[in-house]
Amino acid sequence: MKTRKSLFTLFSLLLLASLALAACGPAATEAPPAATEPPAATEAPATAAPATEAPAADPMADLIAAAQAEGMLTTIALPHDWCNYGEAIETFKTKYGLEVNELNPDAGSGDEIEAIKANKDNPGPQAPDVIDVGFAFGPSSKAEGLIQPYKVSTWDSIPADAKDAEGYWYGDYYGVLSFLVNTDVQPEVPQDWADLLDPKYNGQVALSGDPRASNQAIQSVFAASLANGGSLDDAQPGLDYFAQLNSAGNLVPLIANNGLVATGETAVRITWDYNALAAIDSFEGNPAAQVVIPASGRFAGVYVQAISAYAPHPNAAKLWMEFLYSDEGQTIWMKGYCHPIREQDMRDRGVIPADLLAKLPDVTGAVFPTVAQLDAAKALITANWDAAVGANIQAAP
Numbered sequence: 001m002k003t004r005k006s007l008f009t010l011f012s013l014l015l016l017a018s019l020a021l022a023a024c025g026p027a028a029t030e031a032p033p034a035a036t037e038p039p040a041a042t043e044a045p046a047t048a049a050p051a052t053e054a055p056a057a058d059p060m061a062d063l064i065a066a067a068q069a070e071g072m073l074t075t076i077a078l079p080h081d082w083c084n085y086g087e088a089i090e091t092f093k094t095k096y097g098l099e100v101n102e103l104n105p106d107a108g109s110g111d112e113i114e115a116i117k118a119n120k121d122n123p124g125p126q127a128p129d130v131i132d133v134g135f136a137f138g139p140s141s142k143a144e145g146l147i148q149p150y151k152v153s154t155w156d157s158i159p160a161d162a163k164d165a166e167g168y169w170y171g172d173y174y175g176v177l178s179f180l181v182n183t184d185v186q187p188e189v190p191q192d193w194a195d196l197l198d199p200k201y202n203g204q205v206a207l208s209g210d211p212r213a214s215n216q217a218i219q220s221v222f223a224a225s226l227a228n229g230g231s232l233d234d235a236q237p238g239l240d241y242f243a244q245l246n247s248a249g250n251l252v253p254l255i256a257n258n259g260l261v262a263t264g265e266t267a268v269r270i271t272w273d274y275n276a277l278a279a280i281d282s283f284e285g286n287p288a289a290q291v292v293i294p295a296s297g298r299f300a301g302v303y304v305q306a307i308s309a310y311a312p313h314p315n316a317a318k319l320w321m322e323f324l325y326s327d328e329g330q331t332i333w334m335k336g337y338c339h340p341i342r343e344q345d346m347r348d349r350g351v352i353p354a355d356l357l358a359k360l361p362d363v364t365g366a367v368f369p370t371v372a373q374l375d376a377a378k379a380l381i382t383a384n385w386d387a388a389v390g391a392n393i394q395a396a397p
Helices: 002-022 025-029 061-070 085-096 109-118 137-143 193-197 215-226 236-247 258-263 273-283 314-324 327-335 343-348 354-359 371-388
Strands: 072-076 099-103 130-134 170-182 268-272 289-292 300-308
Touching (some): 061 314, 072 130, 072 314, 085 327, 130 137, 137 371, 170 215, 193 236, 215 236, 215 268, 215 300, 215 371, 236 371, 258 268, 268 273, 273 289, 327 343, 327 354
Parallel strands (some): 072 099
Antiparallel strands (some): 130 300, 170 268, 170 300
16 A cells, blocks of 8 residues: 555656646746646556555454444353463453453353353343353254354364364364372372372362363363273273272362362362463462373363354354454463464464474374264263262362
8 A cells, every 4th residue: 555655646746747847937837727637537557546545444344343332242161271261351352342241260061051051031141152162062052053153264274173064163272181280289290090099199189070061071081981991982981980089089079270279179180281281380389280191091172162042242252253263362372271273274374483382292192082972972971970980079169
């Protein structure tokens, strides 16, 4: 735009100079009327842009305006230390001037789905606009008519096997299950699932959710099965393993979080590596802690985003998705140690800061189950946890 404007200015100066030279002596101060009129548009050279040319329209302008008219976005189950969601939410609010109503940050994927169901006819503050749930919850939510389709502008750079072809759900990031250990309380750091059965871990091991509803907890049981003779098609050994852990008195019936790890109430937390690494940053050495990717049963979990079919603020929800799937949003997730779903595209274009890449742990050998395998494991674990394990995992009082 700047180049074209310069050419037009140069052309105008040349035109005025030629007119001055064409006039005779003193008469130049009295130019004929025609000389005071701008040249006809057809006389302009092809390279000159019309003076009235408008700047290119922002393709997001209409969506931004519609979202700002709604004024709010309602989220659910987004702890600020999970994948750096705290920065994501604050950046979104500042960037677009929207309020973000945050519901139950410690909810599990099942709770998110239930919140949509419970608020189908309620456009109030308890109705979530968007959800971030385990991979298996995407297809099932679509089948139940609970989510609506939307394809972000970066859609083509999301791997085909990590999104619904019609745009109902789309992978956002993934991580690998790990052990977060408070080494001030437990200096003998477990290196694999079998180690957690040792009596030295009595009353110290906790899941990060209720396996009857939480995706993270369900997949922790699934991961344990891989380390105990199971497979991606057989999660039963995972239930058997947690039954042993509970019988030994090592399993604490609390939903672990970083605060409970810090106080030592749950000295060993089974959680996604990105949560564990972010926790260590937040501890700042007090307490001392370590993150371990277990030697066996390395299990990778993909989460997916979707917009509620009953979203009270559908345009704000779409704008949130555009933000999360932009390079900016994906980089914010990576700062929280998550592998963003568009990571390969961003690597190919060389837009990821080297220091962020260097912080991600080695997760060689991690396996990615299919949706069908996740569905089968979820059905088995949620239906049989009470009978097989008998631990009533609940949030800390």
